[in-house]
Amino acid sequence: MATAVDSHHHNVSVPSSSVNRTTMIFSVPNRVGTLSDVLTVFRDQSINLSRIESRPSMAKNDFYDFFVDIEGTLEPHQNETVNGALKDLGVILKGDSILAQPHKKETESEMIPQTNFSYFSVPWFPRKLKDLDLICSKVLEYGQELDADHPGFKDIEYRKRRVLITENALKFRHGDKLPHVEYTKEERETWGVVYRKIMALLPQHVCRAYNYVLPLLEQNCGFGPDDVPQLEDISNFLQGEVLQIECTGWRLKPVSGLLSSRDFLNGLAFRVFHSTQYIRHPSQPLYTPEPDCIHDILGHCPLFADPDFADFSHEIGLASLGASDEDIEKLSTVYWFTVEFGVCREGTTVKAFGAGLISSFGELEYAMGLDKEKPKLLPFVPEVAATTKYPITTYQPTYFVAESFQDAKEKVIEFAARMNRPFSVRYNPWTQSVEVLDNKQKMSRFIKDIQTQMATLNAAMEKFIV
Ligand SMILES: [Fe+2]
Structure with a gap:
């Protein structure tokens, strides 16, 4: 059977720049499609990856640990996309912990964070x-x-x-x-x-x-x-x-x-x-x-x-x-x-x-x-x-x-x-899937949808009244 991660080490090197970065560490089950689900999260949030590495997990059987550096910080004023990605990942990883911390220059073996990281845990739910x-x-x-x-x-x-x-x-x-x-x-x-x-x-x-x-x-x-x-x-x-x-x-x-x-x-x-x-x-x-x-x-x-x-x-x-x-x-x-x-x-x-x-x-x-x-x-x-x-x-x-x-x-x-949930969801009837509304892009797409529907309604009303 093909695996989600077919070699033990993926290295995607991107020239380093001066942008602020965040490092994330998480484990992913060794299953077809999981890696691409993870990558889709970053793509959907328009987040650039500057590094992605994986290796068999030491802690969990048949899991891979991922080390990902992304552009963007966890700072409150610019954290929308990064936090959005964290929440989406939380969903894919079915509530497993994700470590996220400001990127440091150390090698990954020194990178096990002591402080300054956040845990995100959302119970798994179906999307499609x-x-x-x-x-x-x-x-x-x-x-x-x-x-x-x-x-x-x-x-x-x-x-x-x-x-x-x-x-x-x-x-x-x-x-x-x-x-x-x-x-x-x-x-x-x-x-x-x-x-x-x-x-x-x-x-x-x-x-x-x-x-x-x-x-x-x-x-x-x-x-x-x-x-x-x-x-x-x-x-x-x-x-x-x-x-x-x-x-x-x-x-x-x-x-x-x-x-x-x-x-x-x-x-x-x-x-x-x-x-x-x-x-x-x-x-x-x-x-x-x-x-x-x-x-x-x-x-x-x-x-x-x-x-x-x-x-x-x-x-x-x-x-x-x-x-x-x-x-x-x-x-x-x-x-x-x-x-x-x-x-x-x-x-x-x-x-x-x-x-x-x-x-x-x-x-x-x-x-x-x-x-x-x-x-x-x-x-x-x-x-x-x-x-x-x-x-x-x-x-x-x-x-x-x-x-x-x-x-x-x-x-x-x-x-x-009023419920205690850190995100809102929207059902997309065309794809019969559920979208988590947790970033600006998704919300503005939603607003445009509503505007289109309002225009349709308006046109229909005008015809109806005549
Ligand atoms: Fe019943």
Whole structure:
């Protein structure tokens, strides 16, 4: 196999000049493409390298240590590009430390810094859609491992079936067709029982957006009581490939089990929802101890076709990229109180939009105030929701009421801006990738983009008004 660094010593000598320089030292895994990723960082920041050397790392197996001298200093008044490069490197190196110090004339063996260096540590996050393949294989809990109290624990056939389905999800890579599952008669019946039950409750208790989208899904991608819809069909629909109308550009990815909150939320930043394909045990069609395809497909998928809900979820995802562990905890709590158990105001009433409510009739009726025991309803304020403790095995004592998806989105954007993250990100819809806005060039490109869009909008408005 070719390696990222194919000789033990690269020397690129550039005549020395009097410019201020910074020396950086970092380790890079010995893998194809890593060196070019590193070099791209400097190119993107328009930073000149005056030296780059590498050698096998003494400290880490199968890593190379890099010694890089760049033009520019860490001085606060001119550190934008250097600090930008440091942050980008931090992302590529997945949070490994980078040493940076003002360049000195010594040889590199004397260069191990004592003082005056900075550590940058940003948790790794995906930058491109394809990077999501890296998180799909690290589930916390496989869908094939069942707890002893799972209704299917002792059912060998059921467990074999889950292994088959999760293995397909594990093999999936970005760009593949989503795995087709031929559901058995028994599985289709389980789906049908829940489907009919939910349909009966929709008009009264579930939000308008969901009620609007569902018939479209029935007409265009196989929703109905007779069979479980295929992820491929739903994903194509969300991508706008089925109807000749605009959709939201969301897509589905099969998942083989439970992802970490960070990984799951990071997916949302790329308008990707990770969905299961296995179904709950037939002995208890109205109960599941974990997300299954009924919860994911019937509870979550329809609203991703709603532009405002789609954007709201996307914002939670963007806020999660490179966020600290505490902020991930807060964001996943916000997610819990909205995407899972959210309710929203519609005129004088409150309706459900959270997937956990839509796919659980008992809790849906309780949340709507139909039980003797009534839950507390609070206005949706991300700061408050983010730190509210919640039970996972009983009904929620508290729900947060969103005024609208748009309002909730704006609140989440403000919440994210106050988060403790040293950079901002922007989703680039043309390349379906994420850009870190940490230097002037990127920001001015962003401003120009907005100006172009404003000009387009202006032209459209003029035509419209005439
Ligand atoms: Fe869910």
